[in-house]
Amino acid sequence: MASTEGREGQTPGEGMTMKDHLLTKGAEMLQSMKPIKQYKQHVCTFALYSHDMNRQIETHHFVHRLNEDFCQCPVYDSDDRAGRLIGVEYIISDRLFEALPPDEQKLWHSHYFEIKSGLWVNPRVPETVAKPGLDIFAKTYGKFWCTWQTDRGDLLPIGEPALMVSPQGEVAGMVKAPLLQQRDEKYALSSTKISDLRVDITGPTFKNPNADYWIKHGKGFAIDVLTAEMKKITPFP
């Protein structure tokens, strides 16, 4: 008998039995899990749906840095163990971004504004410790695909992947006050005060106009998943 009714915000399904927990724990001890041990930072910030910027979410990124220019981040809707995996964001330096073709660049967003305004925070890390890292991130660009739209009440990951954009100083890109307040209260911090400490953070030398495509064009992007012919045979060279 499976429970398909979820309590509000809770993923539907039967709980794991003690036997299940023991089995998984036992197996876990035998596996090396190296990629999972590389997450060194937790970032809490906000994102907006590119196709509907009225919909805004609090995000929890866990950062795995592959080198000085590149990070890969699974994104969750909370930092609790039960946090739901809502997507993935890739973060690259402005140097790497400038080398991308323009059609690719328009899928990326800048981070300078959200860092400068105190929206992007590292919970539990003193600002003085976080600062050098923020100087680096403020010059980066991100590409964020959302695969589970929990903000609209989906209890399971339904629908096409959605492109996300970052908060900006433009009117349409501002984070709604109640959402920000809720986050600040949860972590007992003040984005405004944090922003005051970040006055001297600078963005990329050249902010590429292809990023944050919506600012200049007033357009976002949606993904359609369409039926297609399945390619089955590799052509003989």
Place this chain on the structure above:
Amino acid sequence: MSTHPMVPGEPTKTGTTMLETATAAVQKFGPINGVHQHLCAFHFYGHDMTRQVEAHHFCGHQNDEMRQCLIYDSPEADARLIGVEYIVSENLFMTLPDAEKKMWHSHEYEVKSGVLFLPGVPGAIQRQDLAKVAQTYGKTIHFWQVDRGDNLPLGLPQVMMALTHVEKRFNVNFDKERENRAYMKGLEHGIHPLANAGGKGLKTELREVDCHGGAGAHATPRVFV
């Protein structure tokens, strides 16, 4: 110190590494701590069965009927995060809207053929969990097409599929494991006709749309005729 053979960029600077050591020590990594299982399988592109990708899943349970997985191209420390997969029980799959079902694939064949396995875990133990996986459906999205040589995650997300019938592509001998798994039951209701895109292919396309304003925008004026 950390550089990467496949991803462009300067080696990570010492200062950056030190900062990360500090943040790693004090922050909370709840959902990451919930990832406890490594599963290896193969995915192919929703519109192109000839392009197959080795997929290392690192999974956590939301509950007994739902897992969420991070997919990497290898099990190493410098592995590239190439996608995600969600795994649900047959019961949960049945609750999905019909239009949604096409993006999900069944696992029955992958498990019973031996192609899907838990590296490092003895057969008898992994079969206990895999018997469950055989009765699940998965939704896999990849963001980074490493198989075509992309050294950055370019382009659109791709809906991926799994093997659902005999594919002779791989020269690995799975026969022994197939015997060991013959006892496993498949899906109670059989493979749903809408799953696995109903046997067709799936491709993703980008479409420009009006982006409705955020906090400060006024409603778009509408004209009714």
